[in-house]
Amino acid sequence: MNHGTVQDRLAVVQILRDLAPTGRLRAGVIFAPVGGVFFIEDPDRAAPKGVTVDIFQAPAADIGTDVDLQVFANSGECTDALVAGNVDVVLMPVDEERARKVDFGPAYFLLRSTLLVAGGAGISTLSDYLAKGRHFARISGATGL
Numbered sequence: 001m002n003h004g005t006v007q008d009r010l011a012v013v014q015i016l017r018d019l020a021p022t023g024r025l026r027a028g029v030i031f032a033p034v035g036g037v038f039f040i041e042d043p044d045r046a047a048p049k050g051v052t053v054d055i056f057q058a059p060a061a062d063i064g065t066d067v068d069l070q071v072f073a074n075s076g077e078c079t080d081a082l083v084a085g086n087v088d089v090v091l092m093p094v095d096e097e098r099a100r101k102v103d104f105g106p107a108y109f110l111l112r113s114t115l116l117v118a119g120g121a122g123i124s125t126l127s128d129y130l131a132k133g134r135h136f137a138r139i140s141g142a143t144g145l
Helices: 006-019 051-062 075-084 126-131
Strands: 025-031 067-072
Touching: 006 051, 025 051, 025 075, 051 067, 067 075
Parallel strands: 025 067
Antiparallel strands: none
């Protein structure tokens, strides 16, 4: 990874050391049945793989430290571990509940979600959906509406 001048590289090293105060980067990752930009698949693997794992491993390698990955069942558990100081860093979507507990850095991926309905359902907005008396389901402790 090229960080420019010597001063730039030293600044990056200091930032990363601040993120890994124990000398190892303790990173929280979240399991999902289907991986993606926020989640890993197959939490039983000896070395989980996914976008978040790659994002943690690259800067850790720059400062010569290892990454200790802790796998969580959902983003709520991962947030709680961050608040408790059991992990140093996590990557997850922003939502209002987590924003009351932790600070968020800049986005590394902008996610846009939408509601899919059957054609002819007469639903073209979220308000239409709710007006029909329908409700959303979500996993407890996970990102949702």
